[in-house]
Amino acid sequence: MHEEKEDILDGQNEPEEGEMFEHYKLLVDPGQNLLRVDKYLVNRIDNASRSRIQAAADAGNILVNKKSVKSNYKVKPGDEVSIVMDYPRRELKIVPEDIPLNIVYEDDQLVVINKQAGLVVHPGHGNYTGTLVNGLAYYFKDLPLFNSADPRPGLVHRIDKNTSGLMVVAKTELAKNKLSMQFFEKTTKREYVAMVWGVPKEPEGTIEGNIGRSQKDRQVFTVYLEGEHGKTAVTHYKLLEDLGYVSLVACRLETGRTHQIRVHMKYIGHPLFNDDTYGGDQVLRGTTFSKYKQFVMNCFKILPRQALHAKTLGFVHPVTGKEMLFDSELTSDFQGAIDKWRDYISNRNLE
Template sequence: MLTHLSDTQTEFNLQVEENGVRLDRYLTQELPDLSRSRIQQLIEQGQLQLNGKVCTSKKINVKAGDRITLQIPSAEPLKLQAEDIPLDILYEDDSLLILNKPAGLVVHPAPGHPDGTLVNALLAHCPNLPGIGGVQRPGIVHRLDKDTTGAIAIAKTELAHQHLQAQLKAKTARREYLGIVYGATKTESGTIELPIGRHPQDRKKMAIVPVEQGGRNAVTHWRILERLGNYTLMHFQLETGRTHQIRVHSAQINHPIVGDPIYSSNRSIGVNLPGQALHAWRLQLQHPLSGELIEVTAPPPQTFTTLLEVLRRRAAISS
């Protein structure tokens, strides 16, 4: 295998030695630094030639003697501006950065939020980040909603990005949340396994949507940490990572997250909250280079702890 590097692109040249392997699977085996999804993306973009001709089918079976050329174009120049936004760093080395995200901070640029995002802050903190994981989302492996606080992991190299994404897909990374919900559940723990998709009428919302109608499997494990009268402090563990997953699942079992402006009645509880009382409390993952288990706990914000104290006092008075 010859790998040619230039200023504009990386090119891999391979010759197949066995029959009957699907093209994308073969390349995943031969090029372990590239994820299968990335390889499929490159094939669909016309970046692969099979025996001198462009091939856009990832499912074709290769044969012994086939010649494959795969080109990886250089990363698009990033047009986002670096912004000096303070970051609460929980862990950092040359491969990985884990932050405690505050409420109100959007993770990456989107319509209505062109700047002032976590990505803009990261570009100021990590000058080498552009191009890792995509133009608009450099280094972002998973996301948190704007008003959800807590631990979020950022990849600082392409290898780390692929490794962390693979952990999330294989469900070996552990993501634990604290949430305060309305009401009191009858049981002490449970699992919500309901598919989530875009709401059929309101495109800004997610909803429980059957898989056959476009929903994606979603699994949330929960257990009670503390009963607070008409409220409950819950521990959530994600098995999947769908958009708004905990918020949608909690609302579906009639225990929406307190302060959620979309999925609950958002009734006043006498405490000024910036958004939903949901906090990404603990993140556990394997270091992409050393293989060491990294576990980081993010202290909840003051608004979360204040809400807990208020609810504890109310529960004590009413008991």
């Protein structure tokens, strides 16, 4: 049996982006007898319960030779079987907490939330309470999906603690599986706005480079040469506004790796403004005058986090099939820093 596993979730960090599911691809052995695909998968994937396999089948997430099949399909030698499913439950009790949620859309299948900066998405090392999931467990306390020991109920993607912006959360197993498939197949639309140090030479472009954990510091990520380490990552950027020593860029994600935008922008020489993990919390462009340095420090105080906002989110509704597209305003701290830089540049031009 030949098996490949794509496991994009990494519980050691709270990633800025990252799909909340796992993907398996298996090639059926030449000597395999006819067998229902659900039984075949249960026998070959660790922790793959019948219910998880069935939920994936119901959502159309079991493919044989790249075509969706029902759970009663019988595999035969040479079949290529793939499945996308959510992660198994983990023994971590979620305590419902009345945490304010900025809900911009809700129906019986999903909810779209505009997450505030500073809010961790789900419980993990060092953050067992006060997370978005704790707030969701309280808000959805009567829904089956949120009445379990799963630390990631309804999550199909996530954004970093100190990044603000739009997230979609599933309210049913069907929605969770169908949305997960869209993130896996890269059919969702996700655009971020970032303030970065410097101004890219090319007004728009594509950044490609594998992203993986740094071998020097496991808490940060870095770009590796293709095939060396890490996983494929692609970011498309476009210059929105030149603010002298910093600039505003729009970043469209083709993949959703951990810290992808932050790592890719640093890789091309433009770290995110006030990103203390990737060096953006230093004065990287500008003059040596103390007055200028004080101005930058004041901007850091206005925006005490990396300058990144998940502005646009688009996907196909898991039940109606309708195209859904959401847009959000920049947060007040982000907008405040932009206004400060605009004033600085306009006053400098008058001198």
